[in-house]
Structures are given as structure tokens and as C-alpha cells.
Amino acid sequence: MGGAAGIKDVARAAGVSVGTVSNVINRPEVVGEETRARVQAAIDRLGYVRSESARQLRSGSSRIIGLLVLDLGNPFFVSVARGAERAARAQGLGVMVCNSAQRPADEADYLALFAEQRVRGVLLTPADAEGSGAAVLRRHDVPFVLVDRLAPGIEACSVSVDDVQGGSLAAAHLLAGGHRRIAFAGGRHRLQQVADRRSGALAALEGSGAELVDLEVAGLDVAAGRDAGARLLGMLPRPTAVFCANDLLALGVLQAAFAAGLRVPEDLAIVGYDDIEFAAAAAVPLTSVRQPAEAMGRTAVELLAEETGGGAHRHRQVVFEPELVVRSSTLSAPRTA
Amino acid sequence: MGGAAGIKDVARAAGVSVGTVSNVINRPEVVGEETRARVQAAIDRLGYVRSESARQLRSGSSRIIGLLVLDLGNPFFVSVARGAERAARAQGLGVMVCNSAQRPADEADYLALFAEQRVRGVLLTPADAEGSGAAVLRRHDVPFVLVDRLAPGIEACSVSVDDVQGGSLAAAHLLAGGHRRIAFAGGRHRLQQVADRRSGALAALEGSGAELVDLEVAGLDVAAGRDAGARLLGMLPRPTAVFCANDLLALGVLQAAFAAGLRVPEDLAIVGYDDIEFAAAAAVPLTSVRQPAEAMGRTAVELLAEETGGGAHRHRQVVFEPELVVRSSTLSAPRTA
DNA sequence: CATTCGGTTTGAATCGTTTCAACCAGACCG
DNA sequence: CGGTCTGGTTGAAACGATTCAAACCGAATG
Helix, strand or coil, rough: CCCCCHHHHHHHHHCCHHHHHHHHCHHHHHCHHHHHHHHHHHHHHHCCCCCCHHHHHHCCCCCCCEEEEEECCCHHHHHHHHHHHHHHHCCCEEEEEEEECCHHHHHHHHHHHHHHHHCCCECCCCCCCCCHHHHHHHCCCCEEEECCCCCCCCCCEEEECCCHHHHHHHHHHHHHCCCCCCEEEECCCCCCCHHHHHHHHHHHHHHCEEEEEECCCCCHHHHHHHHHHHHHCCCCCCCCEEEEECCHHHHHHHHHHHCCCCCCCCEEEEEEEEEEEHHHHCCCCCCEEEECCCHHHHHHHHHHHHHHCCCCCCCEEECCCCCEEEEHHCCCCCCCC | CCCCHHHHHHHHHCCCHHHHHHHHHHHHHHHHHHHHHHHHHHHHHHCCCHHHHHHHHHCCCEEEEEECCCCCCCCCHHHHHHHHHHHHHHCCCCCEEEECHHHHHHHHHHHHHHHHHHCCEECCCCCCCHHHHHHHHHHCCCCEEEECEEEECCCCEEEEEEEHHHHHHHHHHHHHHHCCCCCCCCCCCCCCCHHHHHHHHHHCCCCCCCCEEEECCCCHHHHHHHHHHHHHCCCCCCCCEECCCHHHHHHHHHHHHCCCCCCCCCCEEEEEECCCCCHHHCCCCCEEECCCHHHHHHHHHHHHHHHHHCCCCCEEEEECCCEEECCCCHCCCCCCC
């Protein structure tokens, strides 16, 4: 009756003061054996759960951290979220996952929500190149860590993967496979990650005589890949390989190739990026550039903890190494130039 | 300086009382034109954001709802989350998405977190058959809506899909395709959804002379499907078709079939469940039973809003109809028995 | 001129915790 | 025996908003 039981009710039931109840909950070691048991019994009996808002109001610190990702439909980010959640839980924190869907407006909305909640901190994969999201967080003194994005000029921690090197790995692999005309599905996308992967590929091909053909995409999902794949097949001369800015695009391209009766990798070699589970699970398992997604999520939480942990804090940029995972989609015998 | 600006600072800056500032924020229509402008200016100038915890403490109601899903790695639940988020945002609410990964222990942890937060309500896809999650929510008076699960005996709202009918659709389709020996990848899984799909299939085959072969799975993901697929191929006589409890399993089976050199659907027809994006995007697009995932998320939020909206509330069970989407993985010419 | 009235604004009480200085009782010390 | 510790416990003051009864004020009414 009368709503949920409060700390006062527990105190009365246990015949003790509210301060003691609070101690039982937060610093059990300081309260006497017998008292603790009596209070605990009262808590259980009344089904008391403390009010997080009251706790937070008084103590000033929140127990949840916000995670704002670019696209929850991309399993890569789901893995990042999983890593973050796990690490957070190890510290007794909760994670609020939100999806900006690459829309700066949605990003702003969610950041405002986080600010109102006074979250402990935010893990952010910025939706725009300008870093306006970071700016608003900075303005409100919300600690944050950039995820999957190096902080250029922005003074903050970040975890990222060397996308230039990743692009380079992919292109070098295709080059070694004898390919001389390679498409890049991703075109001149505004996302920094995509641009970096492209420039890495470009660098790897430098001076090899092979050329990189830009293939524009409307988005970074399977449908966009299917569309780009269809266009790719119509090119003359047709590239013998395609490097896709992420696995979703690659799966779309693969599907378009199958629909057109092409063999993969004989007629078209495909390299994806992210190494999501569905890449290995595709009918022709995809060669892909793996990023340590869970580790990124975990590390981001750790950096945040470090930053909010008090004491002097020096922002750090953690950069992971990408890794090429070779599978059937590029495994044809090397063709002679 | 000295931390974030509070409502008092704004009041002082605007030369007005705290009550008025609160009114400007929550009931702008009651405050005078000129005053409102002055206060608003102060708010902007100080970069004031209200403290959600203080608001919630006093007003009693939270602005976030918890969503606890079975598996964020399954795009089906990601779609549910997307639908829920969208609907919630339309009502000015936020969604906290968490992943129980089918572990009752994790489910309990997250529900405890939700309870502490005093969330507006919870959308729950129960991890165990006993409904212990629902019980704990009930005990703490947290309103909740069951998602993807009919509430049997549990007194609550729910949104679900008729899984029996879905299973039936799938099996009937395979039957019409001439198949007489059909495997069910999902076996006797503890999840109610899986059991229902199986019994629907069983019912459809009743009296047709066709038989359903149970194929146990270790989980409900791609890896489990790959494993089950490998076992399937060794069966004698080998079933000519397989109905999978979800698309992740189906993708795994498809991959196993390809690895063994089988043609789909000529040698093995495959039907999945959920119709996730990757089903259509598979090299051999998968026939699948579609569930209106986004609509489910949206409806769940609406039911919750109805329940918490005050006034008399009668629990409702919304049941959606599944829909068979036929694609290449079953499109062979009907074989004669 | 005294009242009433609607529209604004005020100020204090309140929400459920945490925190901290003060208090207490018994043990120990000199 | 007085004084200092020590381990437990207390009670009241925050925390930052919302809410609401009361005060205010100028205009309109009787």
C-alpha cells in the first residue's frame, strides 16, 4: 500500500535510524553484525529497493553511462555495445544504448537526454564530421570517450582502429591476388572511417599500376550494397575485385553478384570490413578486415572510468590494429596480370 | 563555475523566483510573455539543463522505459528496439535497451537496475519459461508489457505473434513443395516461441504422411545452425527440407549446405523465421516467416503508455499474424512424391 | 470606495536518499 | 579515577527540482 517502501519505513521496521539503514546498504562493514542482520531482514521483508534518483540527487553521481552508436542495425556496433555492457557491469554500472542512425538531429536529442540524466559519461560514435556532438558534451561538462573515431583536435579520450592500415591490408591482399582493377564501395562518403579506409587502399596501390575505382553508395547497409553491386556489374571494363567499406555493403554486393550469375571469387573477389558474424556465415564466406569490436567497447568504458575516477587525467588515444581475415571470397588462385 | 547551474542560479540571473523558472520550463502558458523571455534567455546563457533525478524524485515519474531483449545479436530484436525507441521518442520518453542474452541471472540483474531507476515501465522478453522476471516486476509494482510472448496466466499486457500459425505456414509451404521428410532445427528448445513453431509445423503435417525430424540445436545463433546443418547432412535418409526456428539458424544451415556442395533448394530446401534483413540478403535468399518486429516494439510502448496513463486499464493481448515470405531457398519445382 | 476577479508571481514544503558532526558506551591507559 | 580511544549509532542538513496555497496587482464591477 501507499506506494513503495522508503528508507524510513525500513528504519522504523528495524527499530533503527535512517542513517544506519543507509550504512547497511552502502558501507556494511561499518555497522554491527547483529544490527546489519536485523536491517537486512527488514529490507527483504518490505521488498525495499532504493530510489536511484534520490541517491543520485544527493550523492551527485550517476550509475549509468550513455552509449550512442551510429547504427544498431550493424552487428559491429552491437558487438561494441556488448563489450561496453560487460565492462560496465563489472563496475556496477548500467549502459543506456541509443541509436543515432547517423542523423545529427537524433544524436543531439539523445545527448540532451543524457545530459538531463546526468549520466556518468558518454561513449560516442559521432554522426557528423564536425564533432558538434562532442562540443555540446564539452559545454555541459559531461565526460566522454570517442569510439571508432580518433579525436582530431578534440581534447578527449578515444578508442579506434587504424582504418588507413585496414584499407591498406585489404588492398594489398587483392593486389597480391593479381587484381589490377579494384572497386571501392563507399565512394567519397562523409564518414571519416570510410574516407580513411579508402585512402589506405589508395596508398597500398600506389605505384603498383593497379587502379582504384570509386563506387558511390547511398548508405552503409545491405540495400545500398545491393544497389552498388548492380552498378558495379555494368561497368566496362568490369573490376575483378571490390573492397567494401563495411560488411553490410559486401553482403549486398555478394547478393547482386549471385543474382547476376557471377562466381565469387572467380569472376569477382570481395573484401568486406568489420568481420561481423554474418560475414563468415555468408554462403561464400567473406574475406574481411576484423576490428576488435568488443575490446573497443570494453576499453572505452575503462577509459571513461579512468577519467571519472578522480585524480589527474591525461587523455589517451587507444588505437587498435585491424587484422585481415582471409576467406573464400578472395581465395582464387592468383591470376596472372 | 562550481558545477552545473541549477534552477536557483537561473532564477537569480533572471531576477525571478524559482517557482517561476519551473513554470517556464513545464507550463510556459501560465507565465507572462515578457518574464518568460527573460527567463529563457537566462537559461540559454547559463546553459542550464534540469536535473532529471531531482525532477523525478519530486514528481515521482520517470521518463525512461526499460527494454530487456533476449539477444541483441539477433537483428529481429534490434528491429523491435527500433520500433520501441521511435514510439517512445514520440512521447518524449527514452528507452534503455539491455540484453539478457537468455540468461535468467542477467535478466534479474537488469530488472533490479530498472527497479532502482524507477523506470516508467518495462518491455520484457522473458528469458525463462517460469516467468520469474514478470513476478519480480509485479512484486515491485513496475508496470510491464510482455513482448514476443503471450502472457499465460500472467496478468499483463502483451504483444506477440502467433507462432503456432507461423510454424504451420512454414510446414504447409514445404509440404506443398512436395517434401515428405522435413527437419526442424530447434529441437525441443525450452523457449516457448520455439516450441510453438514446432507444434504448429507438426499440426500442419498431421495426416499428410510427411514426417518431422527433430534436429537439436545448442543455441539460436549462426554457429549453432552451422553445427546443426552439419549433423543434418549426415542423416540417412537425409531430409529434403529444413524448417529453422529462426533465421540465424537458417543462415548457419545454409552455410553448412554450401560447404558440403549441396544445392539449395534442389538438394535441400530451407525455411527460416523472423525475416531479418540478412535472410533476404543471403546468397540464396531465404524463405522466411516474417514477424512485424517494429510494429511489435511500437505497440508494446503504446500498451505501456495506456497502462501508465492513469484511468482504468484492462490488460490486452495483441497478437500479430505472421506472414510467409517465399524466396529462392524453397523455390524449386514441386517434386513428385 | 470597497469588492471581486483573473492573471502572475512568490516562497515554503516536500520528495528519499547520503553525509557528517556529534554522541554514546565500554575498554584501555596512565 | 579521569581521560582518550574506538566501534556503533544517531539526527539533521543538504541535494535540485515540483507543487500549491497564498500574496499581489491592476482593472472592472457594484
